[in-house]
Amino acid sequence: MTAQPPNPRVSTDPAAPRPPTDDDVEVLSSDAAIGTTPPGAAGPPGAARAAGDDSMESEWLTERVAIGQRHLLEQIARDAPLPDVLEGMARIMEDLVPGVLVSVLLLDDDGARLRHGAAPSLPAEYNAAIDGTPVGAAMGSCGTAAFRREPVVVQDILTDPLWVDFREVARAAGVGSCWSTPITSGGELLGTFAMYHRDVQAPRPAELALSSAFTRTAALAIGRHRADEERRAALAREQAARADLRFVLDVSTAVSTAFDYPEGLVRLAHLAVPTLAPMCAVDVVEEGGGIRRVAVAVSPESQESEAHLAAHTPRPGDADPVGRVLASGRTETARRPPDHVPPHVVGYVCVPLTARDRTFGAVTLLSTVDRPLGRHTVALAEDLARRAALGIDNARLYARRARVARELQIGLLPPELPAVPGAELATGYHPAGEGLEVGGDFYDVFPLPEGRWGLLVGDVCGRGPRAAVTTSLVRTTVRAIAPILREPRRIADSVNHVLLNKPGDGDGAGADFVTLVYGELRRGERAAERAGDGGLSLEYVRAGHPAPLLRRADGTVGQLTPGGSLLGLLEDIEPAQTDSLDLATGDALVIVTDGILEARDADGEFFGTDRLVDAVRTADLAAGPAAVVRAVDEAVAAFATEEVDDDRAMLVLMAR
Numbered sequence: 001m002t003a004q005p006p007n008p009r010v011s012t013d014p015a016a017p018r019p020p021t022d023d024d025v026e027v028l029s030s031d032a033a034i035g036t037t038p039p040g041a042a043g044p045p046g047a048a049r050a051a052g053d054d055s056m057e058s059e060w061l062t063e064r065v066a067i068g069q070r071h072l073l074e075q076i077a078r079d080a081p082l083p084d085v086l087e088g089m090a091r092i093m094e095d096l097v098p099g100v101l102v103s104v105l106l107l108d109d110d111g112a113r114l115r116h117g118a119a120p121s122l123p124a125e126y127n128a129a130i131d132g133t134p135v136g137a138a139m140g141s142c143g144t145a146a147f148r149r150e151p152v153v154v155q156d157i158l159t160d161p162l163w164v165d166f167r168e169v170a171r172a173a174g175v176g177s178c179w180s181t182p183i184t185s186g187g188e189l190l191g192t193f194a195m196y197h198r199d200v201q202a203p204r205p206a207e208l209a210l211s212s213a214f215t216r217t218a219a220l221a222i223g224r225h226r227a228d229e230e231r232r233a234a235l236a237r238e239q240a241a242r243a244d245l246r247f248v249l250d251v252s253t254a255v256s257t258a259f260d261y262p263e264g265l266v267r268l269a270h271l272a273v274p275t276l277a278p279m280c281a282v283d284v285v286e287e288g289g290g291i292r293r294v295a296v297a298v299s300p301e302s303q304e305s306e307a308h309l310a311a312h313t314p315r316p317g318d319a320d321p322v323g324r325v326l327a328s329g330r331t332e333t334a335r336r337p338p339d340h341v342p343p344h345v346v347g348y349v350c351v352p353l354t355a356r357d358r359t360f361g362a363v364t365l366l367s368t369v370d371r372p373l374g375r376h377t378v379a380l381a382e383d384l385a386r387r388a389a390l391g392i393d394n395a396r397l398y399a400r401r402a403r404v405a406r407e408l409q410i411g412l413l414p415p416e417l418p419a420v421p422g423a424e425l426a427t428g429y430h431p432a433g434e435g436l437e438v439g440g441d442f443y444d445v446f447p448l449p450e451g452r453w454g455l456l457v458g459d460v461c462g463r464g465p466r467a468a469v470t471t472s473l474v475r476t477t478v479r480a481i482a483p484i485l486r487e488p489r490r491i492a493d494s495v496n497h498v499l500l501n502k503p504g505d506g507d508g509a510g511a512d513f514v515t516l517v518y519g520e521l522r523r524g525e526r527a528a529e530r531a532g533d534g535g536l537s538l539e540y541v542r543a544g545h546p547a548p549l550l551r552r553a554d555g556t557v558g559q560l561t562p563g564g565s566l567l568g569l570l571e572d573i574e575p576a577q578t579d580s581l582d583l584a585t586g587d588a589l590v591i592v593t594d595g596i597l598e599a600r601d602a603d604g605e606f607f608g609t610d611r612l613v614d615a616v617r618t619a620d621l622a623a624g625p626a627a628v629v630r631a632v633d634e635a636v637a638a639f640a641t642e643e644v645d646d647d648r649a650m651l652v653l654m655a656r
Contacts, residue, residue, distance in 0.1 A: 064095075064096055065096065065210065065213070068092035068095075068096070069213070069217060071088070071092070072085060072088060072089055072092070072217050072221070073217070073220075075088065076217075076220060076221050076224050079228065082117075082221060082222065082225040083117070083118060085221045086117045086118035086221065087118040089102075089104070089217060089218060090102035090103070090104060090118050090119065090121070091120055092214075093195070093211075093214055094120075094121055096210060097195070097207055097210065099198065100195050100196065100207070101121045101122050101175065101196040102118075102119065102121070102194070102195055102196075103117075103118070103122055103130075103142070103194040103196065104117035104119070104183075104191060104192070104194075105117055105133065105142050105146075105194070106190065106222065107146065107190055107191050108132075111135070111189070112134060112135055114130075114132070114134075114135065114142055114191060114192060115131055115132060116130070116131040117191060123174075125172065125173070126169060126170075126172070126173035126175075129166075130142070135189075138161065138162050138164065138165075139162070139165065140162060140166045140178070140180075141153075141163075141178040141179060141180035141192075141194055142178075142180045142192040142194050144162050145180040145181060145182045145192050145194075146182050146189055146192050148182075149182050149189065150182065151179065151181045151182070151208070151211075152180050153179040153202070154179065155177050155200060155202050156176065156177060156200045157170045157175060157176055157177060157178060158170070158176070174198055175196040175197070175198060176197055176199045176200040176201070177196065177197045177199070177200050177201050177202075178194055178195065178197075179194070179195055179203050179207075180193065180194040180195075181193045181211050181212065181215045182215075183215050183218050183219050183222060184219060185220075185222070185223045190218075190219055190222045190223065190226075191218070191222060193214060193215040195207060240376075243275075244380060247275050247276075247380065247384075248383065248387070250271050251268060251271055251384055251387055251388065254271055255268065255388055255391035255392065262284075262295075264388065264391060264392050265282045265284070265294050265361065265388065265392065266282075266294065266295040268282060268295065268363070268384065268388045269296060269297040269363070270295075270297040271384075272297065272363070272381070272384060273297040273298060274299040275380075276365055276377050276381055276384070277349075277365035277366060277367055277371060277377065278298065278299040278301060278302045278366070278367070278371045279296075279298045279302050279305060279309060279342075279345070279365070279366040279368075280296070280297045280298075280363065280364065280365050281293060281295065281296050281310075281363075281364045281366075282294055282353075282361065282362070282363050282364075283314055283322050283326075283361060283362050284353075284360060284361040285326055285359075289316065291313065291314045291315070291316055291322060291326065292313070293312065293313060293314070294361075296309045296310040302344075302368070305342035305344075305345075309341065309342065309366075312340040320338070321334070321348065321350045321364065322350055322362045322364060324350075325350045325351070325352050325359075325362045326352065326359055326361075326362055329354055329359040330352065331349065331350065331351045331352065331378065331382055332349070332350045333347070333348070333349040333350075333373065334347055338364075341366060342366075344368050344369070345367065346367055346368060346369055347372065347373055348364055348365060348367065349365050349367075349373050349377070349378050349381055350362050350363070350364045350365075351363050351364075351365075351378075351381045351382050351384075352385060352389075353385050353389040354385075354386070354389050355389040355390050355392070355393030356393060360393070361389070362385075363381060363384065363385050363388070365377070417445050418446070418447065418453075420445065420453050420521065420653075421523070422523055422536055422655060422656055423521065423536060423653055423654065423655060423656060424625050424653075424654045424656050425445060425625060425651065425653055425654075426624065426625035426626040426628065426629045426651075426652045427443060427629065427650060427651050427652070428629040428633055428649065428650040429441070429648070429649050429650075430595075430648040430649075431647050440459055440461065440462060440467035440468075440470070440471055440647065441458075441459050441460075441593045441595060441647035442456075442457070442458050442459075442460070442471045442474070442475060442649065443456060443457045443458070443649055444456040444475055444478070444479070448483055448520065450522075451522060451523065452520050452521065452522045453520070453521040453522070454479070454518070454519075454520060454521075455517075455518070455521055455538070455540075455651070455653065456475070456478055456517070456518050456519075457516065457545070457591040457649065457651050458471075458474060458514055458515060458516035458517070458593075459515045459516070459545065459593045459594060459595075459647075459649070460474070460512065460513075460514050461512060461514070461568075462512075463647070467512075470499070470512040470514065470568075473498065473499070474495055474498075474499075474516070477494065477495055477498050478491060478495065478518060481494050482518075482520070486520075487539075488518050488520060488539055488541035488578045489541050489576055489577060489578040491541065492541045492543045492564065492567060492576045495514065495516070495567050495568075496568060496573060497571075499513070499514060499567055499568030500571055512568050513544075513566050513567060513569045514544075514566065514567045514568050515543060515544035515545035515546075515566045515567070515593075516542075516543050516544075517540060517541070517542050517543075517548060517591050518540065518541050518543075519538045519539060519540030519541070520538070520540075521536055521538050521653070522537055523535075535582060535583055535584045535585060535587075535655055536582070536583040536653075536655045537580065537581070537582050537583075538581045538582075538589070539578055539579070539580045539581075540560070540578070540579060540580075540581065541564070541576045541578050541579070542560065542562065542576060542579075543563065543564050543565065543566055543576040544563065544564070544565055544566025544567065545566075545593075546593065546597055547561055547563065547609075548589055548590060548591040548592075549589075549590040549592075549612065549613060550581065550583075550587065550588070550589055550590075551587065551588045551590065551616050551617065551621070551628075552586075552587050553584060553585065553586030553587055553621070555617060557613050557616050557617045559609070560581065562577055562579045564576025564577065583653075583655040584655060585655050586621060586654070586655065587654070588616075588628060588652055588653065588655075589652070590616050590628060590632075590650070590651075590652050591651045591652075591653075592612065592632070592648075592650045593647065593648060593649045593650070594646065595646035595647050595648035596612065596632065596636055596648045596650060597609060597612060598646060599640035599648070600640060600641075601640060602641045607636055607639050611635060611639065612635075615631045615632045615634075615636075616628055616631065618631060619632075621654065624654065625652035625653065625654040626652075628652045628654075629650055629652055
């Protein structure tokens with residue numbers, strides 16, 4: 001194993017050995033061995049080293065390094081905690097280089113200081129003293145290396161000018177020399193990797209080479225850790241956005257179902273608690289100019305304050321926050337309690353209810369020590385007030401906003417199904433969780449030339465805005481090319497090509513893969529002959545999607561087994577073959593997404609194909625395809641006890 005360390009800048013003695021070059025930094029070459037001798041590699045004490053002993057030692061150390069690096073990479077791949085990886089790295093290095101003490105410092109979030117990462121063999125007092133070392137031009141080996149973005153070698157800590165501010169700490173720790181290498185990734189500084197010795201000495205080439213190799217491993221571990229932190233932060237933001245959306249939808253429902261504004265404001269107050277604050281009061285301006293408190297809501301922990309809060313009547317004018325907000329039409333916040341509130345209140349936000357340029361009410365949220373009000377709460381309160389005001393002042397305008405909120409909840413819901421001659425359609429759609437996140441399950445039915453109809457059911461990987469974009473792309477692509485490309489297999493191939501060449505996708509192929517069933521429906525002569533009174537023919541392709549079920553009029557149920565690979569993963573996929581199917585009157589085609597098959601019970605068992613077949617078989621087809629949807633929904637609901645973590649979509653087509 002070889003490694004090429006950066007050329008270090010050596011501080012102090014001008015007569016010190018030159019920095020290693022490309023010719024002498026091969027990690028464990030015979031002239032750069034470190035001195036840890038494998039058992040049996042050296043002769044008896046005092047004996048001259050036999051020819052080839054250096055080579056044996058180099059090979060042994062190379063193997064040790066490789067084993068250590070493999071272990072570290074396995075830890076990183078398993079997402080082991082970063083402190084464990086860094087400490088393990090330090091111990092491996094210390095084992096390879098007797099007498100060395102390793103320290104890893106991490107750049108803090110503001111990029112100005114280095115924080116303790118790992119240093120298992122250095123004194124705790126020393127680690128505490130250098131925790132927070134500034135990144136600067138003369139801040140020891142590590143602070144200077146981070147500042148210069150290049151290795152820094154200090155052979156004598158007690159005399160080197162870079163260590164002026166840290167000499168006494170180093171003296172107390174008993175360290176005499178230190179060389180530090182910046183840890184970087186893609187030009188970004190992540191921290192430093194330092195090697196200390198107790199005595200004054202210069203680094204050997206192999207030590208610098210090992211330092212360079214382990215620095216790269218440290219960069220990988222820290223980079224992976226940061227990526228995980230960013231992912232967790234993104235997940236937290238997504239969860240917070242989901243909670244906000246749930247709150248907005250609840251408000252929309254409450255106000256849209258109240259036909260008079262006092263009732264709507266009462267519901268508004270109760271929805272604000274405890275999501276926004278432990279206490280809420282709503283006041284309105286009466287016709288005579290007075291102020292009336294119409295609603296009060298408190299959390300269970302603040303029940304004793306409800307009567308106190310309800311009894312207060314705000315005064316018009318500047319003496320009361322509610323009066324000031326009603327007069328100005330602007331939000332007011334304070335980290336102090338207003339007058340006439342329970343004693344444990346520590347702050348408030350009062351937001352106006354304004355519609356058509358007229359402020360007719362105010363919502364006041366009161367905070368306590370354990371529930372302070374932040375900017376996020378204020379923003380949500382203002383959004384709440386705007387929605388409530390518009391809803392109460394104008395039912396029509398608020399209904400429109402409620403529709404927008406519902407669209408946010410369910411994302412891209414399929415359009416209303418058309419009337420297809422000779423067929424009856426029914427659908428089911430259940431978004432994951434509470435339907436507050438855009439899902440990737442979709443279906444569509446649309447007309448084609450010559451009396452044909454396109455039928456599409458699919459599932460995009462993942463959820464959220466990206467899934468919505470991909471869903472829209474697939475639908476529009478299929479609708480655009482289906483009238484031109486008559487064969488379903490070619491439709492699937494085209495969708496695969498579009499997904500792999502989607503613009504603005506930096507994650508590469510496979511990031512937005514899709515499963516789908518696409519078919520073209522028409523009046524079927526063969527089906528009509530078999531049924532005697534009509535029927536349908538379907539040419540279809542299945543690309544990685546769960547196999548559709550066909551229930552015949554006589555009650556038998558079978559699977560449509562041919563299928564190809566999912567789309568958007570690879571350019572060269574197993575081609576999905578077009579197959580055909582005849583449906584006589586009373587036959588029903590059932591297409592579901594994997595959210596139905598993968599619904600789980602308390603033991604983690606999947607609903608699965610067998611239970612789906614049973615539900616379809618027992619459905620009363622005399623009641624139409626909607627009976628199949630109900631039967632499957634009821635079967636899944638009775639089986640699944642775990643929270644739904646995937647969207648569920650179903651389309652049932654019945655020949656008439």
